[in-house]
Amino acid sequence: xxxxxxxxxxxxxxxxxxxxxxxxxxxxxxxxxxxxxxxxxxxxxxxxxxxxxxxxxxxxxxxxxxxxxxxxxxxxxxxxxxxxxxxxxxxxxxxxxxxxxxxxxxxxxxxxxxxxxxxxxxxxxxxxxxxxxxxxxxxxxxxxxxxxxxxxxxxxxxxxxxxxxxxxxxxxxxxxxxxxxxxxxxxxxxxxxxxxxxxxxxxxxxxxxxxxxxxxxxxxxxxxxxxxxxxxxxxxxxxxxxxxxxxxxxxxxxxxxxxxxxxxxxxxxxx
Numbered sequence: 001x002x003x004x005x006x007x008x009x010x011x012x013x014x015x016x017x018x019x020x021x022x023x024x025x026x027x028x029x030x031x032x033x034x035x036x037x038x039x040x041x042x043x044x045x046x047x048x049x050x051x052x053x054x055x056x057x058x059x060x061x062x063x064x065x066x067x068x069x070x071x072x073x074x075x076x077x078x079x080x081x082x083x084x085x086x087x088x089x090x091x092x093x094x095x096x097x098x099x100x101x102x103x104x105x106x107x108x109x110x111x112x113x114x115x116x117x118x119x120x121x122x123x124x125x126x127x128x129x130x131x132x133x134x135x136x137x138x139x140x141x142x143x144x145x146x147x148x149x150x151x152x153x154x155x156x157x158x159x160x161x162x163x164x165x166x167x168x169x170x171x172x173x174x175x176x177x178x179x180x181x182x183x184x185x186x187x188x189x190x191x192x193x194x195x196x197x198x199x200x201x202x203x204x205x206x207x208x209x210x211x212x213x214x215x216x217x218x219x220x221x222x223x224x225x226x227x228x229x230x231x232x233x234x235x236x237x238x239x240x241x242x243x244x245x246x247x248x249x250x251x252x253x254x255x256x257x258x259x260x261x262x263x264x265x266x267x268x269x270x271x
Contacts, residue, residue, distance in 0.1 A: 005043035005162070006053035006119075010060030010085075010093040012258050013232035015067065016220050017160070017191050019250050020234055020243075021096055022084075023077035024156055024187055025103045027240035034107035036150035039158040040140035040175075042097040042112035044119045045126025049091045059229070060093060062222070066257040078250045096158050098126050101133040108132060111147055113140045141175040148183040157183065160191040169203045177210040180237060187238045194219065194231035204235055204267065212237050212269040216244055218251075222260045235267075 008014060028035045047053075049060050064085055070078075084102060088094045094102075097112035104110060110133040114120040120137045127133040136143060144157060157179055161168055169192070176188060194200045200219075208215060215237045224230035236243065244264055251262035 005095055005160075006047055006051070007057050008059050008229060009047035009054050009095065010049060010065070011057075011063040011229070012059075012220060012222050012260055013063075013191070013193075013229065014093070015063050015254060015258065016218060016232070016251075016262065017189075017234060018096065018099055019077050019081050019254075020218060020236065020247060021099060021156075021158065021189060022081045022103065023075075023243055023246050023250075024189060024236075024240060025100060026077060026080065027243065028154065028156065028187075029103070029105065031154075033154060034109070034152040036108065036147075036152050036155035037100045037104070037110045037158065038144050038147050038150070038155070039097045039100065039110065039112040039160075040144040041159065041161045042114045042123055042135070042140075043095045044114075044122035045095050045098045045112070046088065046122075047093045047095060049093055054093075057228075063258065064093065067254060070253065070257070074253055075246045075249045077246055078253060096160060097123065097133070097135075100158075101127055101130040104130070104132055106132065109150070109152070110134070111136060113138055113143050115139055141171060145175065145178055145182065148179055149186065150183075153185070155183075156187045156189060158189050163193055169199060173203055173206045173210075176207050176235075176237070180210075180212055185238065187240065188236070190235040190237070192233050192235070193229060194221075194233050200233055204233075207235065207237075208267055208269040214238050215267045215269050216265060217267055218247060218262065218264050220260050220262045222258065
């Protein structure tokens with residue numbers, strides 16, 4: 001299965017990932033000092049849910065579309081996320097780089113990397129209104145590593161590869177290990193599909209065994225036809241204070257409409 005963003009825009013995994021992204025960025029904004037966001041596999045920035053890729057899977061109907069009528073008391077990250085989705089219009093869904101760009105302050109910076117030229121051109125256009133956001137054409141793993149640590153020495157690295165390669169988990173683990181060594185206090189938000197629990201556990205085990213001291217996972221599962229994406233995980237390295245509680249609260253609210261099981265768990269790290 002190809003996990004390129006356009007096919008899965010607005011699905012259950014996007015919802016959980018983007019609520020987590022917003023929660024982390026809101027935490028970073030609590031201090032006046034600048035921070036940087038590096039998005040290694042940024043995609044096109046915004047997606048037409050009536051376009052060929054999204055329409056082919058229709059996954060947004062079982063994802064973000066089920067949350068549009070939520071009301072009542074919600075954690076700030078969930079409220080902000082839903083507001084930004086609604087601002088994008090009824091048939092458009094904002095990806096990670098656009099959500100991040102909208103949340104930056106004047107002193108903050110986003111570097112969004114994409115290797116596919118057509119996607120990159122769309123990404124440039126999506127980010128063009130934001131003066132402190134830049135799109136770069138290149139290999140996400142190699143380029144993001146060169147950008148670490150950012151001059152601000154604070155920030156978030158988003159790694160969300162399309163899993164087109166058979167050895168993607170191995171490449172991802174190597175990239176996280178090298179990145180976390182260069183940016184030890186940085187926050188890393190890593191997305192991965194779960195086709196095999198053993199493969200997912202091997203991946204997280206390799207990362208956690210490489211010296212990461214503080215991490216948690218958010219794993220989400222839905223019912224879906226065979227061959228369709230139905231399980232996905234987030235590995236969050238150096239999660240900010242209170243992130244786990246906010247994600248627990250958000251998960252309790254969105255699990256029922258998404259018809260999903262969402263598990264937020266601390267993970268033991270270290271050599």
